[in-house]
Amino acid sequence: MAIDHTQKINGNGAAPHHAELDASKLVVTLAKELKPVPDPETLVFGQTQTDHMLVVNYDPVVGWETPEIKPYGPLTLDPMSSCFHYCPNVFEGMKAYIGPNGEARLFRPEKNMARLARSAERVALPTFDTEAVLTLIKELIKVDARWIPTIPGYSLYIRPTIIGTRAALGVAASDSACLYILLSPAGPYFRGMAKGIPLLAVGESVRSWPGGTGGHKLGLNYAPGFLPQRIAAKQGYEQILWLLGDDEKITEVGAMNFFVAVQREDGDVDLITPALDGTILPGITRESTLALADAHTSSKITLPGVLPTQKIHTHERAITMEELAKQADAGKVLECFGVGTAVLVAPVSRIGWKGRDLVLPAHEGGLGPIGKGLEQTILAIQTGRKEFEGWSVPCL
């Protein structure tokens, strides 16, 4: 294994002579037999593996080892590994699309890479060159490009993951790690989304809190939601709307950021999403949604299905369940939706809260005009049919 003897000391207290992550050292071992690509209509989110995966390990003495694309297969890990016991595990969710000329495309991937680096830092995993990871993702996508679905609304989901692999039970930062990238062809995250997603507002279980880790994409933010989610499902709700504090501030929805569009007296619309106060995941679809609504209002673009003269004023601020209920009861809520990489834009049909259901306006096909206009615009950008500020990046 080649070692790059750079002098830089990493944030992990490892030996100063450690190798940086070097995408140019990539070794590719192709699968001998390729699997049949399933009919996209039969896909369930995150349950299909492509032919290959990318794996690269970090060793506390040598640093980042040789990245390898190899046939999809199991990981072999010491049972003492930190990932099992203390959960220094981080991930990203991205998607690849086929562009107009048949080329694979990514959506604002540098945002995912920056967030992955912040996540890794938060749980004291080894640092890495984000550009190298992005290069490796592109290389893997090129190898498995035949798995990218071409049906609108379908894509190849990308799951970069880093897990701590220090094999010792003392509670300490993991000085070893395994970075790996998986691909999975995906259709709609929710079935029957056209009817909208029913949410249960939950404040007794708390997803995140000030000084906690909810603003980072850590695996450990998710398991605490499994039990509340199961209880919600038994009551007929699809996802949880996580509340925080005595004033029941809305934070996020399952694996999505939350948006509500409210009718103003002057005919304009307020589009409100909770502010990034450290308890909320800084979603890339969230950021894109805000930017596109602003672009519509400043006439840079026009959201399809929304009048060019319809001003949408975006707000990143705290919103409580009480405020939302008051607006809904007054008939001022136009639409509520969640956004995220996996779901894109998902309409919310009703919100269970304090023993009643806040019923939200129904729209044909699920999404209201603003949600639909945003979804169509983001999809057009993602698939390279519409250019917007260089957000869509071809895998060259």
Place this chain on the structure above:
Amino acid sequence: MAIDHTQKINGNGAAPHHAELDASKLVVTLAKELKPVPDPETLVFGQTQTDHMLVVNYDPVVGWETPEIKPYGPLTLDPMSSCFHYCPNVFEGMKAYIGPNGEARLFRPEKNMARLARSAERVALPTFDTEAVLTLIKELIKVDARWIPTIPGYSLYIRPTIIGTRAALGVAASDSACLYILLSPAGPYFRGMAKGIPLLAVGESVRSWPGGTGGHKLGLNYAPGFLPQRIAAKQGYEQILWLLGDDEKITEVGAMNFFVAVQREDGDVDLITPALDGTILPGITRESTLALADAHTSSKITLPGVLPTQKIHTHERAITMEELAKQADAGKVLECFGVGTAVLVAPVSRIGWKGRDLVLPAHEGGLGPIGKGLEQTILAIQTGRKEFEGWSVPCL
């Protein structure tokens, strides 16, 4: 594989005909070559593996499979496994000791089993028969009994672990799991404990929160502490004293519960530990410490080194940093210590807070008389030299 077709429906929504965890089905495959047992003095906590481990998998269709004791070796897992991405991972910390007649002994193991079941339920892992797990632990200890150190203060650390193994990326409870048990001979958790452990009080990063998971033994409670711990270490502190809320309530210390002994006007002593409000791990050493202090005060036992007439009044209640500082500044704090399975009783020498150090009374050998008396009593019970309410359980 034999399947026990019981009718009981488990909490996981799995098929009703699933096998319960059955210790009588245990299969033992012994290692062909046994490793040399290292000199106990050279042991670093959690870095030595014994010859064997126990593994049993849960499958959503068949239920609990055949438990197997086999040579210590790697786990082979699908890279999509839930344990890597969403962290439904739980564990316990226990210890085995050699009794006066050479028999292996456990300390209040049914408490660990009950907590393991509560932890598993909190992250929606499959349910299991806790008595079966305890039987399997005892069988594993018997196989690796030669690894139990006999030097006072040394023991065989036991790490029962359950990880979610559902191999899919959709965010959902893990309907598959791997339960495994590791053994590791261990000496003192901290080196140089005789000088006491310096703590840094931290309130900006928050370990746990009302409605969070701090009251359960989940792997995911630990990784968020790695970065603050590293920052504290750079400032010369060994562990973090986690604070909560604007009033800076003391919660726990790294991987220990916190105790402070305060001199009263009437000559008695108040022994205070934060109450179990859901943000604090319900430690078994914590519970034992409270019970033994109470037993001393009611003259059921006498703590060695403490006058039989010295009354120790235990209190489980909120204590703020401000209160602790006030008592320390007034010279009323007799001793502070942390307790836990791994450390047993660890003296606290000073606490960094608001840019200054709260210096606590120094005692020869580290622990003050109450901490020392508790440590000696617990050790005597653990090693079967003293009987107390059936707390020490031989592995028969």
